[in-house]
Amino acid sequence: MGMIMVRCPQTGRSIETGMEMDAERFQRMPVFFSRTYCPHCCIYHEWFAAHAWVAEVSDRERIALA
Ligand SMILES: [Zn+2]
Structure with missing residues (x-):
């Protein structure tokens, strides 16, 4: 199981x-x-599944530690 992630078009952050x-x-x-609330821009961004990816939990932990 992983979290679906998208890239913020304004800040380039996930x-x-x-x-x-x-x-x-x-x-x-x-x-x-779909559309997702962006905590970086404080607005909703619209996105296509083609631009999204799945981050496994282990990846998220690695990012958090980086
Ligand atoms: Zn954003």
Whole structure:
């Protein structure tokens, strides 16, 4: 299980969408469109699944420690 992440178009920082999914399942999903609140810009960004990725928990921990 991982967290679906998107890149903030304004700051280039990654944002947690709050949606959790297996990376394998995410890759099999049809293209979809969503919007996520960006804590960096304090606004909602719209994004396509093609621009998102799944961060496994271990990756998130590694980022947090970096
Ligand atoms: Zn942003």
